[in-house]
Amino acid sequence: MKNIQKSKTDTFLTQLNYNGSMKILIIEDDIQLNTTITNFLNYKGFETTSVEDGEEALIYIDKNFYDLYIIDINIPKISGLEVLKYIRQKDLTTPIIIITASLELENLKIAYKNGCDEYIKKPFYLEELEIKIDKFCSQSDKKECIKISDNIFYDIDCEELRINEEIKRLRKKEKRLLTILLQNINKTVLTETLENYVWENEIKDSYPLRQLVNDLRKYFDAEGKFIFSEVGIGYRFEVKKS
Template sequence: MKALLVEDDIQLNTTVKKFLQLQNYNIVSIFDGEEAINIIDEERFDVYIIDINLPNISGLEIVKYIRKKDLISPIIIMTASLEVNNFVDAYDNGCSEYIKKPFHLKELQIRMQHLLKNNSSDIFVVNDRIKYDFANEELKIDNATIRLRKKVNRVLQILLKNINHTVKTEEIISYVWENEIKESYPLRQLVADLRKEFNFDKNYIISQPSVGYKFETDSNS
C-alpha cells in the first residue's frame, strides 16, 4: 500500500513514517502543502494522511484538490484543533476520517486498516444489471463491457460516488476536466452520450436545472 504523509512537524513526520514503514507501507512523506499538490499531480496513492495546518496550502485545500482527481482513496486528517468547523469542512470536502493529536501510532494503524479494508472492493454494484469497476474504469451492463471515452467515464465516476445525490455542475466540470482548460465540448453533451449507454427501462441520470446531475437508482422512465 502506498501512502502520502503530509505533516510539517519534522519529529512527528519522521515518527509516523518509520512506524508505517515497519507495517510494510510504502510512505512518501513531505512537509509542505504546495509540495503535496505537486506530488499528487504526479503519483497515485492508496491512502492520504494530512495535517490541517500546513505551510503555503492548508490541509483542507489539499483534501479538496485530491477529491477532484481521486474519489476513492481514503483521506485521514490529523489535527490538534478543537474547532468543530474544521471537522465539518473536512468531511464536507471528502475527508474519510480524522485523528486527534496527540495520538498513539497503533490508533492510526487501526484507522488506516479499517478504511482500506472498506475500500478494498473496486466493483460498484448499482443493481443486477449494472456494475462499474473503478480499478479498471469499466462499465458493465448485463455482463457486457462498455467502453467509454475518458471524460464520459469521469462523469459516470463522480455521479456513482455520489449516487442518489445531486452533484453540482461546477464540481462535475472540475473533476472531469481536472487541471485542463474546459473544452467547448459541453458537459451536457457528455451526459447525453452517457445516457445512451443506459437506454433501457429506467432514466438513471437525472438533470437538476441550473444545479447539476445525479445518478438515481430508483427513478422511473
C-alpha cells in the same frame, strides 16, 4: 516522544501485515512526528512519501497517485484544508485522514465538509492511526460492482459497463463521469464537482458537460431514464431499489 504517546507498539506491530502496495502521502511540518509516522508505516510495509508543507505536497499530488493521504491541518505555505480541497477537486474517493489539535473543532467541521474521511487529534497513539488505515485497507479489498438494473452492471474498480453480458467500450471521460455519478447514487452531484473530476482541471469549453451526459445517456436509452439533471445545480444517477 513529542506529539505522540508511547504504548504497546511492539506487540501491536505484529498484529497486522500488509502487502506493501498501498502508497501513502504524509503531510506534517513537525519533523519529529513526521519521522515517527513515516518510520512506523514503513515498518508495516507501506510505501510512504513525506513532506513538510502544503506547497511541496501539491507538487507530489500532481505528479503521483496515492492510496491514502495523511494531512496536518496547520502546515506552512498552503494550509492542510486547502490541500484537502485541492485533492477533492479531482479525486473524490481516495481516503484522507486529517491530523488536528484538540481545540480545532471549527477546522474539523470544515475538513469534513470538504471531504475528509477520518481525523486524529494530537497527541495520539500509533495504534489509533493503524486502526484507521486498516479500515481503509479492508474497504479497498472489496470490489464494488453496482447493479443498475437486471441486465446492467457497472464495475467501479475496472470502470467497466456491462449490458446484457456485453462490455461497452466507454471513453475515458465517460468512465469518469459514470464512476462519480454511481459513487453518489440518487444524490445530485454539483456541476463544478463533476467538471473538476471528469476533466481533471483541463480546458473543457470545446466539450461541455451537458454533451458528455447526453453521450452517456445513449447507453441506457433502451432501459429507461437513469441520469437526471437539476438545472443550475448538477446531475444525479437514479437506481431504483429492487
